[in-house]
Amino acid sequence: xxxxxDATGQNDRYERGLxxxxxxxxxxxxAVLDSxxxxxxxxxxxxxxxGYGDILSRPGLTLRERQLAxxxxxxxxxxxxxxxxxxxxxxxxxxxxxxxxxxxxxxASVYAGFPAALNGLTAAKEVFATRTDLPAEPAxxxxxxxxxxxxxxxxxxxxxxxxxxQVIASLQDIAPDFARILIExxxxxxxxxxxxxxxxxxxxxxxxxxxxxVAPQLxxxxxxxLNVGGTETEVxxxxxxxxxYAGFPAALNGxxxxxxxxAERESHQNxxx
Amino acid sequence: xxxxxDATGQNDRYERGLxxxxxxxxxxxxAVLDSxxxxxxxxxxxxxxxGYGDILSRPGLTLRERQLAxxxxxxxxxxxxxxxxxxxxxxxxxxxxxxxxxxxxxxASVYAGFPAALNGLTAAKEVFATRTDLPAEPAxxxxxxxxxxxxxxxxxxxxxxxxxxQVIASLQDIAPDFARILIExxxxxxxxxxxxxxxxxxxxxxxxxxxxxVAPQLxxxxxxxLNVGGTETEVxxxxxxxxxYAGFPAALNGxxxxxxxxAERESHQNxxx
Amino acid sequence: xxxxxDATGQNDRYERGLxxxxxxxxxxxxAVLDSxxxxxxxxxxxxxxxGYGDILSRPGLTLRERQLAxxxxxxxxxxxxxxxxxxxxxxxxxxxxxxxxxxxxxxASVYAGFPAALNGLTAAKEVFATRTDLPAEPAxxxxxxxxxxxxxxxxxxxxxxxxxxQVIASLQDIAPDFARILIExxxxxxxxxxxxxxxxxxxxxxxxxxxxxVAPQLxxxxxxxLNVGGTETEVxxxxxxxxxYAGFPAALNGxxxxxxxxAERESHQNxxx
Numbered sequence: 001x002x003x004x005x006d007a008t009g010q011n012d013r014y015e016r017g018l019x020x021x022x023x024x025x026x027x028x029x030x031a032v033l034d035s036x037x038x039x040x041x042x043x044x045x046x047x048x049x050x051g052y053g054d055i056l057s058r059p060g061l062t063l064r065e066r067q068l069a070x071x072x073x074x075x076x077x078x079x080x081x082x083x084x085x086x087x088x089x090x091x092x093x094x095x096x097x098x099x100x101x102x103x104x105x106x107x108a109s110v111y112a113g114f115p116a117a118l119n120g121l122t123a124a125k126e127v128f129a130t131r132t133d134l135p136a137e138p139a140x141x142x143x144x145x146x147x148x149x150x151x152x153x154x155x156x157x158x159x160x161x162x163x164x165x166q167v168i169a170s171l172q173d174i175a176p177d178f179a180r181i182l183i184e185x186x187x188x189x190x191x192x193x194x195x196x197x198x199x200x201x202x203x204x205x206x207x208x209x210x211x212x213x214v215a216p217q218l219x220x221x222x223x224x225x226l227n228v229g230g231t232e233t234e235v236x237x238x239x240x241x242x243x244x245y246a247g248f249p250a251a252l253n254g255x256x257x258x259x260x261x262x263a264e265r266e267s268h269q270n271x272x273x
Numbered sequence: 274x275x276x277x278x279d280a281t282g283q284n285d286r287y288e289r290g291l292x293x294x295x296x297x298x299x300x301x302x303x304a305v306l307d308s309x310x311x312x313x314x315x316x317x318x319x320x321x322x323x324g325y326g327d328i329l330s331r332p333g334l335t336l337r338e339r340q341l342a343x344x345x346x347x348x349x350x351x352x353x354x355x356x357x358x359x360x361x362x363x364x365x366x367x368x369x370x371x372x373x374x375x376x377x378x379x380x381a382s383v384y385a386g387f388p389a390a391l392n393g394l395t396a397a398k399e400v401f402a403t404r405t406d407l408p409a410e411p412a413x414x415x416x417x418x419x420x421x422x423x424x425x426x427x428x429x430x431x432x433x434x435x436x437x438x439q440v441i442a443s444l445q446d447i448a449p450d451f452a453r454i455l456i457e458x459x460x461x462x463x464x465x466x467x468x469x470x471x472x473x474x475x476x477x478x479x480x481x482x483x484x485x486x487v488a489p490q491l492x493x494x495x496x497x498x499l500n501v502g503g504t505e506t507e508v509x510x511x512x513x514x515x516x517x518y519a520g521f522p523a524a525l526n527g528x529x530x531x532x533x534x535x536a537e538r539e540s541h542q543n544x545x546x
Numbered sequence: 547x548x549x550x551x552d553a554t555g556q557n558d559r560y561e562r563g564l565x566x567x568x569x570x571x572x573x574x575x576x577a578v579l580d581s582x583x584x585x586x587x588x589x590x591x592x593x594x595x596x597g598y599g600d601i602l603s604r605p606g607l608t609l610r611e612r613q614l615a616x617x618x619x620x621x622x623x624x625x626x627x628x629x630x631x632x633x634x635x636x637x638x639x640x641x642x643x644x645x646x647x648x649x650x651x652x653x654a655s656v657y658a659g660f661p662a663a664l665n666g667l668t669a670a671k672e673v674f675a676t677r678t679d680l681p682a683e684p685a686x687x688x689x690x691x692x693x694x695x696x697x698x699x700x701x702x703x704x705x706x707x708x709x710x711x712q713v714i715a716s717l718q719d720i721a722p723d724f725a726r727i728l729i730e731x732x733x734x735x736x737x738x739x740x741x742x743x744x745x746x747x748x749x750x751x752x753x754x755x756x757x758x759x760v761a762p763q764l765x766x767x768x769x770x771x772l773n774v775g776g777t778e779t780e781v782x783x784x785x786x787x788x789x790x791y792a793g794f795p796a797a798l799n800g801x802x803x804x805x806x807x808x809a810e811r812e813s814h815q816n817x818x819x
Contacts, residue, residue, distance in 0.1 A: 032664065035664075035667075035668075036664075036667065038671075039648060039667055039670060039671050039674070040648050040651065040652055040667050042652065042739070043651075043652050043655065043663060043664075043667065046652075046655070046731075046735055046736075047660060050727075050731045050735065051660055054727060054730075054731070055727070058723075074661065076520075077352070077624070077661075078350070078352035078353060078625075079351075079352045079623070079624035079625045079661075079662075079665075080624060080661035080662070080665060082661075082664070082665065082668075083660070083661040083664065083665075102312060102313050105313065105316075106313055106315065106316050106319075109316065109319070109517075109520075110520065110521050111520045111521065111522060112519070112520040113515075113516070113517055113518045113519045113520045113523075114320060114324055114356075114517050114518065115347065115350075115352075115353035115355075115356040115518060116352075116353070116520070117316060118305070118308075118309075118316075118355070118356065119352075119353060119355065119356075121308075121309065121312055121313050121316065122308075122355075124312060125311075125312050128312070167525065170529075170532075171525075171528060173532070174509065174528060174531060174532050174535065175509045175512070175513060175528050175531075177331075177513070178509070178512075178513045178516075178524070178528065181323075181327060181328070181513065181516070182516075182521060182525075184327075185319075185323045185327070186521055189319055189323065190319075193315070209522065212486075212520070212522065213486070213758075213759070213760065214486065214520075214522035214523070214526065216522070216525070216526060216529075217521070217522040217525065217526075236720065236721045236724070239721070239724075240721060240723070240724045240727065242659075243659070243724070243727070243728075244655075244659055244660050245659045245660065245661060246658070246659045247622075247655075247656065247657045247658040247659045247662070247758070247760075248656050248657065248728060248732055248763070249657060249755065249758065249760035249762070249763040250659075250760070251724070252713065252717075252728075252762070252763065253760065253762060253763075255717060255720060255721055255724065256716075256762075258720060259716075259719070259720050262720065349793075350625070351623070351625035351626060352624075352625045375585060375586050378586065378589075379586055379588065379589050379592075382589070382592070382790075382793075383793065383794050384793045384794065384795060385792070385793040386788075386789070386790055386791045386792045386793045386796075387593060387597055387629075387790050387791065388620065388623075388625075388626035388628075388629040388791060389625075389626070389793070390589060391578065391581075391582075391589075391628070391629065392625075392626060392628065392629075394581075394582065394585055394586050394589065395581075395628075397585060398584075398585050401585070440798065443802075443805075444798075444801060446805070447782065447801060447804060447805050447808065448782045448785070448786060448801055450604075450786070451782070451785075451786045451789070451797070451801065454596075454600060454601070454786065454789070455789075455794060455798075457600075458592075458596045458600070459794055462592055462596065463592075466588070482795065485759075485793070485795065486759065487759065487793075487795035487796070487799065489795070489798070489799060489802075490794070490795040490798065490799075
């Protein structure tokens with residue numbers, strides 16, 4: 001746990017972090033360092049060492065997954081437009097497509113409301129306008145065919161399984177229309193869209209719910225991520241990453257939810273034996 | 274639960290939603306559709322179908338009430354200035370007065386703090402400056418006469434009844450001054466103001482508390498809305514509407530609080546028999 | 547509890563508040579009053595009477611402490627840039643240094659994430675650029691020497707004591723790396739920095755956790771503030787102050803957490819006898 005620090009006060013965490021920040025940001029000299037140089041140069045160093053050298057360098061998630069999770073969380077929080085633009089650009093630099101980024105914003109309408117989605121798309125448009133280097137992508141999907149309720153029910157079962165059914169059942173006595181709306185809109189309209197694979201969609205959902213601090217839904221969607229192919233390691237990685245974008249309290253409270261979910265699944269497996 | 278979809282991919286949800294969006298927004302061609310046309314046209318369609326065709330078209334609240342609830346929630350969240358301006362304008366288009374909108378912002382000082390109130394008023398000023406079509410309104414109220422504590426205590430009893438008294442009692446051992454401040458400022462200064470009727474004030478309070486995710490206060494003010502003439506249907510409607518502006522987790526957690534409050538009132542009524 | 551109101555509708559709360567607002571804001575005629583004059587003059591009056599005359603005039607915290615707490619809370623919320631700038635300027639007017647304000651922003655990276663810290667520093671730079679009247683301050687600290695984990699562990703023990711150890715222990719089964727990261731970054735890198743004394747750091751932490759509504763961490767850091775020399779009165783004062791900047795629900799929920807912490811400490815003391 002000691003760091004190797006050279007004569008310039010830099011160390012391997014700094015060098016590893018700087019290389020990663022250069023890669024994600026697509027800049028030889030990261031703008032964040034210049035912007036902090038005259039007011040808080042230490043925070044520039046810490047951003048490189050901790051944010052990029054420690055956290056984003058961790059294995060367990062691809063850089064594309066990490067950037068899409070960050071984009072989702074910042075869009076959901078809705079209060080950090082400069083960083084949202086930076087990480088949209090960064091997502092494009094590590095393999096995410098414009099379509100995936102648009103889908104993250106559309107997905108935010110479910111977890112943070114339409115204003116968050118619309119303002120996220122405004123940020124995306126601003127970034128996309130600067131990126132004339134990107135290849136053409138297929139046009140966005142049209143309205144899916146078929147019945148929204150049937151499609152939504154199937155998707156809800158696929159993603160949230162038993163936990164999702166419980167949410168729906170719990171609404172029947174008080175707001176049955178809202179149960180129908182949740183299935184039709186959230187799962188029939190949004191979760192059923194192409195353009196972002198289901199596992200990444202749930203990863204982004206976990207990031208959004210962690211950043212917003214909505215514990216019950218975070219529990220449902222940690223189950224969801226595990227249901228659609230995610231691993232406990234991936235859950236923990238996205239929670240740790242959120243410490244840097246929404247603060248340690250958000251990450252710690254998310255870890256508490258994950259502990260409960262993991263225990264539920266372990267106990268459920270054991271009872272199946 | 275199937276939709277009628279015509280050859281252009283539109284359906285009755287779209288047509289109903291578009292007519293309502295045109296009415297609220299006061300624009301033949303809603304700007305949100307143009308803004309999304311090149312990046313996420315599906316979200317434009319979904320905004321019309323879901324946001325306006327499904328949610329805002331529901332019975333149970335007037336459009337004026339719905340718009341004032343949205344204005345309150347967006348002012349409290351403080352992170353969606355473009356949408357706040359749009360919905361202030363929309364509130365004026367469906368019968369809300371400038372005085373009512375100002376009062377919603379002043380009310381936000383209690384639930385989201387003075388910065389939220391001040392920034393909400395800045396948005397209101399920007400919108401009002403574009404609306405030379407509106408009739409003059411009476412000048413704002415001056416300072417109410419009389420004792421703030423007496424006036425606040427009476428208003429607290431009227432709105433929050435037993436739940437409000439419990440909050441005050443619970444503060445006596447730890448922060449008795451804060452109990453007095455809460456009565457004098459929140460209820461003596463703000464709740465006692467003219468310009469926004471008490472039922473709408475509580476409806477807006479429920480919207481704000483749902484958007485902010487403050488469950489204990491949401492419970493107190495669901496009681497409050499029911500105490501001043503609101504119905505359980507109106508409570509559920511404003512909670513459902515918040516799904517579109519603060520996300521489904523906020524709405525679902527609000528429904529959970531409402532279930533508890535409705536059960537408390539049912540059990541209380543039964544014990545009175 | 548009656549107010550003395552003179553012929554102009556003003557009273558001692560107004561006069562006391564106006565004098566304090568002039569002092570903090572450094573303006574003979576506060577801009578907030580002009581900005582509200584044509585839209586909500588009552589809110590201008592209430593801001594003076596309640597915000598400054600009632601709350602910020604209270605004893606129990608210095609104005610420097612109060613302003614740094616407000617700066618921390620607004621930086622953490624990240625949705626009120628005009629007020630953040632005003633209160634940074636105000637902090638400078640009542641004795642806080644630029645270094646302390648920078649440290650509050652750096653500290654925000656732990657509790658609200660790096661975007662909050664970066665945007666807070668942008669606001670600080672904007673304010674500092676207008677303040678050519680301030681004396682030079684020593685340059686910012688460089689990277690501390692020594693092992694981050696050892697330094698962090700010692701600082702965690704100093705600040706959070708038993709509550710902090712419990713947090714770390716609870717992470718061992720699910721995210722042991724995150725326990726190490728929390729110690730190394732939060733306590734080894736940030737809490738160990740010079741430029742802001744430990745008691746003020748914890749006071750700002752309590753303000754941030756109250757504004758963000760993260761109850762478990764608020765509990766840990768109310769303990770922390772009391773562990774590093776703060777008093778129960780100071781805890782209550784900063785919670786009351788947050789009513790004005792994050793709303794009464796945030797303050798009330800914070801008071802609930804404080805009640806539990808105070809009782810824990812009382813019971814612990816009694817069991818020591």
